[in-house]
Amino acid sequence: MTGRSVERTPERAWIAVEGLSRRFGRREVLRGVALELPQGAFLLLLGANGAGKTTLLRILATLLLPSSGRAEVAGHDIRTEPAAVRRAVGYVGHAALLYRDLTAAENLRFYADMYGLPDPAARAAEMLDRVELRRRSHDAAGELSRGMRQRLAIARALLHDPSVLLLDEPYGGLDDRAAGVLDGILEEHAGRTTVVLVTHEPSRPMRWATAVREVRDGRLHPLDVCAPGTGSR
Amino acid sequence: MTPAAARSAPAGRPVSLPRALVSASFLYVWAALLLGAGVLLAFLVTPVDASGLGFTQKIFYFHAPIAETALVAFAVAFVAAVLRLIRPAAPPPGLEVAAVRLGLFFSGLVMITGMIWGRAAWGVWWAWEPRLTTFLLALLVYAAYFVVRGSIDDEQRRETVGSVYAIIAFVTVPVTFFATRYLPDGLHPVVITASEASMETSMALTFVVCTLGMFALLAAVLRSEIALAAGAEALDEVKDLLEER
Amino acid sequence: MAGRQLLALLRRDLLLETRRLQTVLSMVIFAVVAMVVVRYGWSGASTGSPGGSGSLGGPGAVGDAGPGGGTVPAAMLWVIFVFAAMLGLSRTFAHEREDECLDGLLLCPVDRVLVFCAKAITNLALLLVMQVVAIPVFGLFFLEGSAVRLLACTPVVLLADIGLASVGTLVATMVLHARSRDLVLPVVLVPLLVPVVIAATSATAAIVDRGAPLADVLGRLGFLAAYDVVFLVLAWGTYDLLMKD
Numbered sequence: 252m253t254g255r256s257v258e259r260t261p262e263r264a265w266i267a268v269e270g271l272s273r274r275f276g277r278r279e280v281l282r283g284v285a286l287e288l289p290q291g292a293f294l295l296l297l298g299a300n301g302a303g304k305t306t307l308l309r310i311l312a313t314l315l316l317p318s319s320g321r322a323e324v325a326g327h328d329i330r331t332e333p334a335a336v337r338r339a340v341g342y343v344g345h346a347a348l349l350y351r352d353l354t355a356a357e358n359l360r361f362y363a364d365m366y367g368l369p370d371p372a373a374r375a376a377e378m379l380d381r382v383e384l385r386r387r388s389h390d391a392a393g394e395l396s397r398g399m400r401q402r403l404a405i406a407r408a409l410l411h412d413p414s415v416l417l418l419d420e421p422y423g424g425l426d427d428r429a430a431g432v433l434d435g436i437l438e439e440h441a442g443r444t445t446v447v448l449v450t451h452e453p454s455r456p457m458r459w460a461t462a463v464r465e466v467r468d469g470r471l472h473p474l475d476v477c478a479p480g481t482g483s484r
Numbered sequence: 485m486t487p488a489a490a491r492s493a494p495a496g497r498p499v500s501l502p503r504a505l506v507s508a509s510f511l512y513v514w515a516a517l518l519l520g521a522g523v524l525l526a527f528l529v530t531p532v533d534a535s536g537l538g539f540t541q542k543i544f545y546f547h548a549p550i551a552e553t554a555l556v557a558f559a560v561a562f563v564a565a566v567l568r569l570i571r572p573a574a575p576p577p578g579l580e581v582a583a584v585r586l587g588l589f590f591s592g593l594v595m596i597t598g599m600i601w602g603r604a605a606w607g608v609w610w611a612w613e614p615r616l617t618t619f620l621l622a623l624l625v626y627a628a629y630f631v632v633r634g635s636i637d638d639e640q641r642r643e644t645v646g647s648v649y650a651i652i653a654f655v656t657v658p659v660t661f662f663a664t665r666y667l668p669d670g671l672h673p674v675v676i677t678a679s680e681a682s683m684e685t686s687m688a689l690t691f692v693v694c695t696l697g698m699f700a701l702l703a704a705v706l707r708s709e710i711a712l713a714a715g716a717e718a719l720d721e722v723k724d725l726l727e728e729r
Numbered sequence: 730m731a732g733r734q735l736l737a738l739l740r741r742d743l744l745l746e747t748r749r750l751q752t753v754l755s756m757v758i759f760a761v762v763a764m765v766v767v768r769y770g771w772s773g774a775s776t777g778s779p780g781g782s783g784s785l786g787g788p789g790a791v792g793d794a795g796p797g798g799g800t801v802p803a804a805m806l807w808v809i810f811v812f813a814a815m816l817g818l819s820r821t822f823a824h825e826r827e828d829e830c831l832d833g834l835l836l837c838p839v840d841r842v843l844v845f846c847a848k849a850i851t852n853l854a855l856l857l858v859m860q861v862v863a864i865p866v867f868g869l870f871f872l873e874g875s876a877v878r879l880l881a882c883t884p885v886v887l888l889a890d891i892g893l894a895s896v897g898t899l900v901a902t903m904v905l906h907a908r909s910r911d912l913v914l915p916v917v918l919v920p921l922l923v924p925v926v927i928a929a930t931s932a933t934a935a936i937v938d939r940g941a942p943l944a945d946v947l948g949r950l951g952f953l954a955a956y957d958v959v960f961l962v963l964a965w966g967t968y969d970l971l972m973k974d
Contacts, residue, residue, distance in 0.1 A: 276639050277724060314832055315974050334838040348833030350824055352748045353741070364737035365837040367730045407833070569970055624920040631916050635907035641974070645903045648967045649917075652899070655963065656921055659956060663924035666931035666949055 271320035282469035298466035341408035351393030398429035504711030511704035518697030540604035557587035562654035565647035578713025738847035803934035853894035888953035
């Protein structure tokens with residue numbers, strides 16, 4: 252059960268957001284965000300701390316509900332079909348989302364079962380290979396270094412072969428090895444998978460970017476694109 | 485919402501404070517009249533109880549209506565909570581909280597009048613009889629409602645969790661009532677009820693008047709609370725708009 | 730798919746609880762220590778002075794020591810179980826709180842009610858493990874002769890445990906994001922559990938103290954079962970809303 256079951260057509264927006272707002276108490280963090288990304292787009296999201304980048308990402312991942320507005324991810328509405336969206340989305344957040352007392356393999360095995368993947372043990376092993384953590388398979392996640400935990404978190408996000416990747420400052424605090432693994436993965440997915448990457452240092456992922464936006468005053472503002480765009484607004 | 489639209493209607497629901505106050509005042513007047521009449525009836529018209537309780541039996545004309553009103557208040561909170569979970573815009577904001585608060589207040593009165601009655605009738609301040617026990621539990625459960633709400637910072641979550649709790653709390657009341665039959669009996673079961681079999685007309689009338697008076701009082705305070713809550717919300721929205729400029 | 734996810738959740742909980750036996754050990758130790766404390770305190774007041782069991786004085790007080798002191802130890806047993814349960818319940822989402830694992834769980838396409846089921850089953854299992862140790866200890870300390878009768882209490886214990894686990898898990902979810910969670914959980918949970926404690930105590934005392942056959946306590950068992958059903962339905966209906974943000 253992968254996230255690519257919806258038929259892909261070139262004109263169809265893979266992520267479509269319209270009039271999205273989100274308030275926390277009296278504070279309006281996002282107001283009327285609009286966005287359309289075709290399949291395979293790679294969006295860099297920049298902005299000051301607290302601008303709402305994480306909030307937007309979490310809404311797209313169905314971790315948060317918007318206060319108003321619509322959003323569609325991979326052809327499914329986030330309000331009415333959240334389970335379908337979850338199957339299509341891989342999310343890497345600030346925290347690792349891993350159980351410290353479980354081993355790397357057990358963590359991935361658990362998530363593979365939750366996503367209903369065939370042969371979870373094999374898939375877990377495959378992903379551990381991909382992020383170069385095979386030798387640490389049976390170490391508890393709490394014992395891994397930050398870079399290794401982040402690699403494991405990326406493995407977790409990719410387990411179910413999502414068609415959308417949402418990454419929240421994935422390079423933060425990574426050592427060179429881990430950053431290299433992440434580079435490789437992004438290289439592999441750029442153009443195939445729709446990626447939204449929040450970062451404070453755009454120079455590194457810029458080479459794959461098809462669009463760049465800044466979150467400011469609760470809205471998205473376009474910035475200069477350094478790579479040729481593919482028709483995203 | 486554009487500033488122009490906001491100037492004319494600051495809240496989602498049109499707030500007409502004067503109209504709200506009028507309807508609340510109307511209810512207050514009725515409550516005062518009915519309760520006044522009830523007091524007069526209870527102390528002047530109804531016969532003094534012959535079975536030995538004497539004058540103190542008259543507290544019962546208030547104890548039972550207060551108990552019923554408390555339960556009605558909790559039921560209002562329950563309905564408001566269910567509505568909010570199904571259709572978030574439907575119940576007036578502040579109704580649930582006000583209803584719980586009033587239910588707590590009336591429950592406290594039930595305890596006090598019940599204890600006075602128990603002291604007069606059986607010589608004890610407290611007994612584990614079904615109604616007192618159930619209301620004591622209701623007091624604790626609904627007091628916890630405010631503990632729960634007070635511990636959650638996020639406004640939306642607070643409302644949702646509060647509503648779920650109001651539903652659970654309401655279900656707990658009849659459940660507790662049924663559970664009290666398993667309490668070990670004391671030396672003699674204490675039952676705080678009037679003997680309904682032989683209720684004279686004047687007694688029945690007093691009951692009805694007092695009950696209606698209490699309900700009117702409940703309705704009046706709830707109306708005032710809803711108006712206050714709507715007014716506070718409107719004020720907040722205006723403040724937000726001003727800040728935006 | 731749902732069955733597989735439920736098994737995965739249970740397997741994860743089992744692994745996490747057995748890697749570090751923190752929760753289950755604390756519950757067991759607490760229960761045994763509490764019984765020791767009460768036993769020592771009890772030998773001081775064991776000759777059953779009326780009113781010595783802490784009531785407000787007067788007839789009908791819960792916990793008058795019957796012959797052989799049946800009711801009070803039974804009540805104490807269940808009170809200890811409730812507090813031991815709370816130790817476990819406060820840890821219900823402890824693993825999810827580290828590294829935002831709750832996000833990880835919510836990202837999966839899993840029905841939120843399944844999460845409730847898994848957590849409730851885990852809490853039930855923890856309770857049972859604790860009781861497997863605590864009940865024999867209770868028999869040893871308080872019941873010399875009639876300890877064997879405790880086996881007959883098994884249905885009571887099972888039904889009451891289901892109530893404890895389901896209401897406890899529901900409340901633990903409600904205070905998931907609350908401040909002073911460890912304070913709020915007991916305050917909110919204990920009043921809701923009073924009906925369970927009353928029924929379970931009554932049934933346990935009847936079986937242990939008076940040697941009553943199970944048929945006698947069917948009413949109480951039915952009550953416990955009804956309580957379980959009511960709150961499981963409530964949990965099933967509201968859990969999705971509680972998990973939403």
